[in-house]
Amino acid sequence: LYAMSVGAPRWFGAITPIGGVSLLVGWGLLIWSGIRGL
Template sequence: MVEKRLVITGAVLGGLAVALGAFGAHGLKARVDAEALGWWQTAVQYHMWHALAILALGLSGQTWGRLPSWLFTAGALIFSGTLYAMALGAPRWFGAITPIGGVLMIAGWAVLALLALRRKG
């Protein structure tokens, strides 16, 4: 059975990553410096990779994929969200929050690996 909420979450995050990537490439390129554009590109990249992971877990139908998916979601929102905000002019101290999102994404991968190892079959 498909985990509908995870598929929806992954699809929404994926669509947002495409839209934000296009905005960065076309709308921000002439308005921000190279450092800010780099932050934007990093945010889009991590945003999309984790959206795809969430989507894959949702489509797998395995209920044990829920916790990693929610860790990926929270991590991507915090990690990418703070980078997007800084690229748009938020204070640089937002960068102190960014690693929290990274830790959540790493935790999601670690939990996923542990749960997969514990699965029989």
């Protein structure tokens, strides 16, 4: 989003939701592997 505010192409904003989903998936995998390890 910062890049868009300084003049990046408009399609660059489509990358942001992918990062958010990746963050959630990463946390989910961390929690899942922690539960599985118990």
